[in-house]
Amino acid sequence: MPAPIQLLSELAEGQEAEFFALLSEKQEFTTRDGKPYFRVSFRDARREVGLPIWSDSPLANACRNEWAVGEFYRLRAKLEQTNYGPQLSIRRIRRVQDGDRKDGFDPRMCLRCSRFDPEQMFAELAAVAKERIDDEPLRQLVVDILDEHRDALLTLPAATRNHHAFVGGYLEHVLNVVRTCCHLADKYAELYPDMQPPLDKELVIAGAILHDIGKLREIAPTAAGAEYTASGVLVGHVLQGRDIVREAAAGRDICPEKLLRLEHVIISHQRLPEWGAPKPPMTPEALIVHYADDLDAKLNMMVATLAEDTGDGPVTTKRNALGQPIYRGVV
Amino acid sequence: MPAPIQLLSELAEGQEAEFFALLSEKQEFTTRDGKPYFRVSFRDARREVGLPIWSDSPLANACRNEWAVGEFYRLRAKLEQTNYGPQLSIRRIRRVQDGDRKDGFDPRMCLRCSRFDPEQMFAELAAVAKERIDDEPLRQLVVDILDEHRDALLTLPAATRNHHAFVGGYLEHVLNVVRTCCHLADKYAELYPDMQPPLDKELVIAGAILHDIGKLREIAPTAAGAEYTASGVLVGHVLQGRDIVREAAAGRDICPEKLLRLEHVIISHQRLPEWGAPKPPMTPEALIVHYADDLDAKLNMMVATLAEDTGDGPVTTKRNALGQPIYRGVV
Amino acid sequence: MPAPIQLLSELAEGQEAEFFALLSEKQEFTTRDGKPYFRVSFRDARREVGLPIWSDSPLANACRNEWAVGEFYRLRAKLEQTNYGPQLSIRRIRRVQDGDRKDGFDPRMCLRCSRFDPEQMFAELAAVAKERIDDEPLRQLVVDILDEHRDALLTLPAATRNHHAFVGGYLEHVLNVVRTCCHLADKYAELYPDMQPPLDKELVIAGAILHDIGKLREIAPTAAGAEYTASGVLVGHVLQGRDIVREAAAGRDICPEKLLRLEHVIISHQRLPEWGAPKPPMTPEALIVHYADDLDAKLNMMVATLAEDTGDGPVTTKRNALGQPIYRGVV
Amino acid sequence: MPAPIQLLSELAEGQEAEFFALLSEKQEFTTRDGKPYFRVSFRDARREVGLPIWSDSPLANACRNEWAVGEFYRLRAKLEQTNYGPQLSIRRIRRVQDGDRKDGFDPRMCLRCSRFDPEQMFAELAAVAKERIDDEPLRQLVVDILDEHRDALLTLPAATRNHHAFVGGYLEHVLNVVRTCCHLADKYAELYPDMQPPLDKELVIAGAILHDIGKLREIAPTAAGAEYTASGVLVGHVLQGRDIVREAAAGRDICPEKLLRLEHVIISHQRLPEWGAPKPPMTPEALIVHYADDLDAKLNMMVATLAEDTGDGPVTTKRNALGQPIYRGVV
Amino acid sequence: MPAPIQLLSELAEGQEAEFFALLSEKQEFTTRDGKPYFRVSFRDARREVGLPIWSDSPLANACRNEWAVGEFYRLRAKLEQTNYGPQLSIRRIRRVQDGDRKDGFDPRMCLRCSRFDPEQMFAELAAVAKERIDDEPLRQLVVDILDEHRDALLTLPAATRNHHAFVGGYLEHVLNVVRTCCHLADKYAELYPDMQPPLDKELVIAGAILHDIGKLREIAPTAAGAEYTASGVLVGHVLQGRDIVREAAAGRDICPEKLLRLEHVIISHQRLPEWGAPKPPMTPEALIVHYADDLDAKLNMMVATLAEDTGDGPVTTKRNALGQPIYRGVV
Amino acid sequence: MPAPIQLLSELAEGQEAEFFALLSEKQEFTTRDGKPYFRVSFRDARREVGLPIWSDSPLANACRNEWAVGEFYRLRAKLEQTNYGPQLSIRRIRRVQDGDRKDGFDPRMCLRCSRFDPEQMFAELAAVAKERIDDEPLRQLVVDILDEHRDALLTLPAATRNHHAFVGGYLEHVLNVVRTCCHLADKYAELYPDMQPPLDKELVIAGAILHDIGKLREIAPTAAGAEYTASGVLVGHVLQGRDIVREAAAGRDICPEKLLRLEHVIISHQRLPEWGAPKPPMTPEALIVHYADDLDAKLNMMVATLAEDTGDGPVTTKRNALGQPIYRGVV
Numbered sequence A, B, C, D, E, F: 001m002p003a004p005i006q007l008l009s010e011l012a013e014g015q016e017a018e019f020f021a022l023l024s025e026k027q028e029f030t031t032r033d034g035k036p037y038f039r040v041s042f043r044d045a046r047r048e049v050g051l052p053i054w055s056d057s058p059l060a061n062a063c064r065n066e067w068a069v070g071e072f073y074r075l076r077a078k079l080e081q082t083n084y085g086p087q088l089s090i091r092r093i094r095r096v097q098d099g100d101r102k103d104g105f106d107p108r109m110c111l112r113c114s115r116f117d118p119e120q121m122f123a124e125l126a127a128v129a130k131e132r133i134d135d136e137p138l139r140q141l142v143v144d145i146l147d148e149h150r151d152a153l154l155t156l157p158a159a160t161r162n163h164h165a166f167v168g169g170y171l172e173h174v175l176n177v178v179r180t181c182c183h184l185a186d187k188y189a190e191l192y193p194d195m196q197p198p199l200d201k202e203l204v205i206a207g208a209i210l211h212d213i214g215k216l217r218e219i220a221p222t223a224a225g226a227e228y229t230a231s232g233v234l235v236g237h238v239l240q241g242r243d244i245v246r247e248a249a250a251g252r253d254i255c256p257e258k259l260l261r262l263e264h265v266i267i268s269h270q271r272l273p274e275w276g277a278p279k280p281p282m283t284p285e286a287l288i289v290h291y292a293d294d295l296d297a298k299l300n301m302m303v304a305t306l307a308e309d310t311g312d313g314p315v316t317t318k319r320n321a322l323g324q325p326i327y328r329g330v331v
Helices: A060-065 A098-103 A118-132 A136-148 A150-155 A169-191 A201-210 A230-234 A237-249 A256-267 A284-308 B060-065 B098-103 B118-132 B136-148 B150-155 B169-191 B201-210 B230-234 B237-249 B256-267 B284-308 C060-065 C098-103 C118-132 C136-148 C150-155 C169-191 C201-210 C230-234 C237-249 C256-267 C284-308 D060-065 D098-103 D118-132 D136-148 D150-155 D169-191 D201-210 D230-234 D237-249 D256-267 D284-308 E060-065 E098-103 E118-132 E136-148 E150-155 E169-191 E201-210 E230-234 E237-249 E256-267 E284-308 F060-065 F098-103 F118-132 F136-148 F150-155 F169-191 F201-210 F230-234 F237-249 F256-267 F284-308
Strands: A016-030 A036-043 A048-053 A072-082 A085-095 A219-222 A225-228 B016-030 B036-043 B048-053 B072-082 B085-095 B219-222 B225-228 C016-030 C036-043 C048-053 C072-082 C085-095 C219-222 C225-228 D016-030 D036-043 D048-053 D072-082 D085-095 D219-222 D225-228 E016-030 E036-043 E048-053 E072-082 E085-095 E219-222 E225-228 F016-030 F036-043 F048-053 F072-082 F085-095 F219-222 F225-228
Touching: A036 A060, A048 A085, A118 A136, A118 A150, A118 A169, A118 A201, A136 A150, A136 A201, A136 A237, A150 A169, A169 A201, A169 A284, A169 C169, A201 A237, A201 A256, A201 A284, A225 A230, A230 A237, A230 B256, A237 A256, A237 B237, A256 A284, A256 B230, A284 C284, B036 B060, B048 B085, B118 B136, B118 B150, B118 B169, B118 B201, B136 B150, B136 B201, B136 B237, B150 B169, B169 B201, B169 B284, B169 D169, B201 B237, B201 B256, B201 B284, B225 B230, B230 B237, B237 B256, B256 B284, B284 D284, C036 C060, C048 C085, C118 C136, C118 C150, C118 C169, C118 C201, C136 C150, C136 C201, C136 C237, C150 C169, C169 C201, C169 C284, C201 C237, C201 C256, C201 C284, C225 C230, C230 C237, C230 F256, C237 C256, C237 F237, C256 C284, C256 F230, D036 D060, D048 D085, D118 D136, D118 D150, D118 D169, D118 D201, D136 D150, D136 D201, D136 D237, D150 D169, D169 D201, D169 D284, D201 D237, D201 D256, D201 D284, D225 D230, D230 D237, D230 E256, D237 D256, D237 E237, D256 D284, D256 E230, E036 E060, E048 E085, E118 E136, E118 E150, E118 E169, E118 E201, E136 E150, E136 E201, E136 E237, E150 E169, E169 E201, E169 E284, E169 F169, E201 E237, E201 E256, E201 E284, E225 E230, E230 E237, E237 E256, E256 E284, E284 F284, F036 F060, F048 F085, F118 F136, F118 F150, F118 F169, F118 F201, F136 F150, F136 F201, F136 F237, F150 F169, F169 F201, F169 F284, F201 F237, F201 F256, F201 F284, F225 F230, F230 F237, F237 F256, F256 F284
Parallel strands: none
Antiparallel strands: A016 A036, A016 A072, A036 A048, A072 A085, A219 A225, B016 B036, B016 B072, B036 B048, B072 B085, B219 B225, C016 C036, C016 C072, C036 C048, C072 C085, C219 C225, D016 D036, D016 D072, D036 D048, D072 D085, D219 D225, E016 E036, E016 E072, E036 E048, E072 E085, E219 E225, F016 F036, F016 F072, F036 F048, F072 F085, F219 F225
16 A cells, blocks of 8 residues: 655655655756756645755756646655755656546645635625625625636735735735724725715725736736736736726726726725825725735734744845835744 | 896906806915905906905805805806906806706806817818728728727816816827828828838828827816826826727738837827937838827927016016927017 | 703704803904904814904803803803804803712713724724734733723724824724624635735734824823823834834743834835834735724725715815815715 | 858858958856866957857967957858857967958958948038038038048947947937937928917027037947947036037137027937936927927837847837837737 | 214114115005005015005005116115004115215115125135145145135025125035035044044045035025025036036046045935935945934024014914924923 | 964065964855855954965865854964965964964954044044133033943944044044034134024034044944944934934033034034934034044045046046046046
8 A cells, every 4th residue: 555645845854755745846957067957846835845956866867858837746855954954855746637636736825825814715705795885886896806706815825025015915915904894994984974075995905905906917826936917017906906806897887986986996905006006095985995905914924934044143134025024033 | 138148258348247167276265364265266267366265255055165166156146347357246056056057057158269170171181091091901990990989079178287287188180190200101102112111191180180089098087177197197198098909900911010109109199218219210100190289289388488477578488388488489 | 940951052043052062263363453362162072162252242251251162161152153154152161170970071072072982892802812822922912902002092092183083983993993804814814825924813913903002192081182292303203103012022932023014014015115114014914914904094094084074066175185176976 | 263252141051161250259257167268259340259269178278368348350150050159269369460451351340230221321510510400500510510520420339238229220320310300300300380489490490410529539449339428427428428519619600599599409319307307398490309309219218128028928128218118919 | 964874674663764775575456345565575684674665655656667676776765663564664764875885775675695704715715625635636626616606606696595694604504514424534533543444634624615516506695585596406506516516627648537436425415316316325425414404403493483583383284494493491 | 482472464475484364255156066165364453364265175164154244363373465366375274362462463454444543533523622612511511422422433444434433433533524514614604604593613622522422322343343233223323323422411500502503513413314314404513523524534535436436537437436437637
């Protein structure tokens, strides 16, 4: 009976096992005495391990001519500790085949993922839309947009890098923003009962749910994460999110003023022109969504920087998504 | 036989005549000894004359209760030179009536206008589109957009102030940009025959024709000129122009890459985020349209400043649309 | 039996009554024919009414020589509607005397005030400190600072203008920030259970409570509102708030790292150098307090602008605390 | 009979031939096992090929001690395809000698060059000056400056890098700007017949011809391209161009106001202080020259980036002269 | 025997006397009841007094038709205190005549002046040049430039406004800068004896003396102060100062490297592009001159603001040349 | 008799000797054929020499396991010139022991130091304080702060890098600033005798002495130079310097207004928010200290860049503390 398939991220040091992995990196270098070699990396959802393939390795030919970044492999290999960190010593390797699914292979097992269940996050998002948006045409608009893009949203990252750049990251980020917005909308509607026009709580919530919906068109998931689409480069998710809403609203009986204000929440959510907003927030609803969004993104960058930075001393370097040192504390 | 109707802008000093005019200003002030009075202005296409209506004037009551900015009047008045510049001494005044049309009244005679015939400008624009755009679906798209909005375009100003802020100003500005772009597209296509992808001359021209088309939704003509619409404030003509193109393109057999590049020309035509562009020009076509547009707008501001500034000394003040002194020269 | 004392803000048009008011403005002007006159304004907590005192008025002498801005008066006057808005027609006027207290005079009745009861806001703030801060020395520090400055905090505005510039505004603003921070601290601590160091929820809350405490030294309440102190001008509340914390912490057994992080929350709460922060937020706790604070301040500016702007058209001007147009909506 | 001399840029893969080339690069490296080696590159006008000279090569000694960057060599070599791209395998090499001219050697054959004939470009420039500038002293000034610097202008690049950085690049760029300016001057003079002072078309053209003339002093051609002079670093071409004009104008009977306006065109042609202009364009003539110049420079950067960028995906990186991604298109 | 001529600035309140004065202001206004009047001001070096000329004044006609700003008058008038500050009550007034010189008239007695004697300041400047510049050609260049422009420099202000904007202000400012530079040059030459190239002390001093010399061409003295010339507007003193140096250096045997470094000191003395420097200081000499110059200018602005600001409270407004509040102190 | 101990910085090429040195660098690399090696550097006060420790060296084991950056060693080694610059060939090496002091070891002999004697600099600083500050409490405050921190100040660098980053650098920088301020305070007090309030010369001097005193808490000396402390990162020396002054002033009988102005000098000495000043200089005293400080720092950066830059051509690169090219001159 064959040894059961293991997870790369669960291998112990020195352990040899069979597992599935994504080839996430393959770059050619040359030694100073002129010999070419490749540096390759394999990963699953929670561990990435690199190794060199020297030109005299029995794998050299396959590596050069066949292995491709973004494809999945079934390996038998040993995890070894070396002076240059952990490396794989490969015994056998082949492309994943259809039959491997029955041994447990699933492409998503090889990508960085949200710690939360996408299905549950999606369900909560839909539930908030249904419970908190009273205006029927607006509620239906939001719910329909979610439903139409359900499959894509379940795996979409929130960005190609910077923040929440992993499978399910979109839902994780948006859900955080929506929850904060529910709290803030309730709070400020109560605080300013005399505002004219009154704070439109359901607009805050609809805006929070849809503020980043243009990511569906701006970035495209790849085996290695996500990359910008042509239209994402030339137009950008801020405008594309408004497009999705306008297209979905066409032919519906939605109040034009409400729709316009919703569009404004989306295009102003990055607040300043140099941060990517064609218009600054000019309504209380847009202002609230901006702050909830920006805090969640920046805090995620800070948390990720603290988790990944390997320096010592009380602060990290400023080479991170925030572009400033983060205080790590006295340890 | 009654004296023929004259033009306010053609009255000589001291002349009394009958003419049509727009009430362009009506503001209440109070003298320091407590008496209220109104300052009003009347204008036609080329002259604007103000006068005070004192509280003891026989016109005081009508002025306070009936006269309204943006409405047209038939006056019999004398143009008098005073210490405070030319003023009108009104003999008779009443609202314009239907019958006045037969005496030559036309609302447009009271608005600042382009020196060029809108019909001819429109015709030239349409002709350029038909002659210079070979790609059939793109040509048809441009022509159809022009045709659909023909009536509005014939009178649209290019802005509420700053540059080409007068009837027909939109066409005047766009035609200037288009002519420059025809020249530049030919020139640079010839200069860089090996560009990959090749310079798309018809995209430059289509982009020039449509770059400001969103003004149709951003501003609304009023009797006194133009003002921003709600959607113009919250969304802006850069995005709205792209909307018009996308809406018109829906269902047509237009090459998606070409459409995308056209959208990009529109949204990037103000070049920098702080100048209003969500994305900078990333294609040669977009770059060319930006420069042709920006030069025409800035040059118009400079020419208008030189024409209107009444100071002496070699430079104007910097209180003008360019925000800098303009050199008037040694006179 | 004399007519009961009324409130200026409750007078109906045309009503004559006796009331207490603060002289909030007194400026000398001159009519164009050379006669000097004064413009004065009286106000209570919710209404301010101006009027001219002409040089031939029986009040002219007292106005010039005796009346002083910031002092309180007992008036018998009639509220009249005029072409220049509502004005007072004064029958009798004298300075407030000790005996007026028994008729209901209280200086606070003449100042703009928070709609919320300062005592209750203070109590809620203290309660949050006691319930949510587990670390004993930190909790005691926060509670003691609040207690020591209780009297001043009960009336302090949050600023001399811009946002929450009224009696009790400090407490109203801080309480909003604290409530938002309680929500966000709980949420993000739960979301990132593996952060190293863990999110310090009580530091978020202590920072929220104390972030603006330096206003106690930066501004000084006056009869007409508040003004900057000399040290407020030369040093500023960001540094002075940290001073108050450090002075209160001296001699206590508080963890130095915790104190340092608390100081950092205070000095970084305006985020960017050009917004007034000597250091940017470098800890998650500081980041959260910044966003909660900035949203509350900006939203208050927006709400106040919408309430006060008297223009028409869909947007306000940009002459407001935010320096940008606010969307009023289509009415 | 010896094989005829060939061009490096015309060698086929695998072909061995004799050719002239410039040594454009020579840098010492060391292999990780401690052996020093050199990386050298040879080039002619349209191809540059590198190769390593290992320490045990028979050429090692000559390479270390004799070969010098910026000198010309006669080689017999074979062009070979390797894993690291094309390389030369050198059979024979020696410095170019006087006698090589009769075999066709010309130093310019080894430098990147404009695709256009410098003599023709110069002739066109001079012709425009003669035909389009009516004012005799101004025309003579421009013509004399061109004539005086004819030799230098024939080879000058427009910059050391960034745009038109090749032999003849100065003339190519200036000619583009001049042609655009002819078009724009005609167009806007016709459009604004009432401008006061009238648009000075010949000033636009003189300014276009001379706007970059200071490059003659700012940069100095070298064998490998061009480098900044000391005065170029400390003063810069914007000021130095004005110097050349003023020096040439001294003693001539040129209208002082015209000369001053010409100087202004030169010093303002980079428009903003942070872009290198001591004064912004304050005349219509200066404004036109700026736009024509800036468009030509930026478009050249974009075209060059598209030609040189070797990445994949729809956009280039932002590491190019424009500092932003350029859209390459979907291929 | 007639009463002796007095000085306007020495009149006591209530005193009537005969004096010379400059008409520094004449503006027409109108009262709200329609009567035109003029506001005029007369001044001598240390006092400026305004008054209205009503339309029914016996002076009204002469004022409207004859009086001209920038001309000098002989008045007999009484200085009276009014509600609007001190005013003149004019008994007699006529233009100054040649014969008035024998009664003590001198145009300079009517302009704001430096507190220091221009002749002495000039002499000190020349002495520093002679004593501290050892290099003969450089010394002679500096001395000759000073000598050639001696007359103009004796009265030149340092600017039209902002700092040292009074007769002799140029010399006062430059002398301050030169003195500071003498100190700093000695100090830093001693501190860094090993600098390569060594600190060129005489270059620091020559640069300090000449850094603003272009003001001679940028501004032109007027009766009322100074105004920008056409070339000052289009080119500016930074470039024009370098022109003066280059013109004076032509044909001299001055070391080209030294001259180049001197030019660089001049063009970089405002340090940043947005502060007016085409190049930043790239030599130690240029850096020193910048700091000495900037401190002297900014400190003068601060001192002038403190002297002129008439508000109360601990700080001035920010409407001053520095654009920020200045601390006045607790009084 | 053993050879006497020498100084590393005095070894001649080819000389073998015994000396003490600090291990200032130890980094692991790997050759392309997979062998790990270390690059290490040793230094004394005036020379730093690097060398590789190959994996087959007899020192390899000790290097990997025992040698530590920041510790001191006694070496016997030969200084050899190689293709890669001077290297050490180590014969013997061991950690410094207590007994080495009698052979002349002193840790300071291994650190970069000011060229001036710290004791003398400190003495001059104290003398200036005593002689130039007349106000007794202020003088005592300054003197006591200096005395309390005497030991730390004797070795403190002025920064971790950028300027005066060496032992004694703090004193060298501060003394320069103080001397300049003595000169400027005298000069401007004499120049502006009428300033209100008068220029406070002793405040200028006290501010100069204490402006950077917060460096005591912001940076901590290490064996290899200095590094930021946690509080330095989170709070910064500008605020910490004011803390030191306030703590020292507590309980003294110092004039509160004078103390406040002194605090302001410290917190504003970096002038602009983006340069690190929470408040801009609002007093003449603060303005003077800023300029004296900034010039000394920037000039030191320029001098150091000229000394260290090893390129050729007339300018350095812009990779230096000033972020701009420095002119080296024509050599």
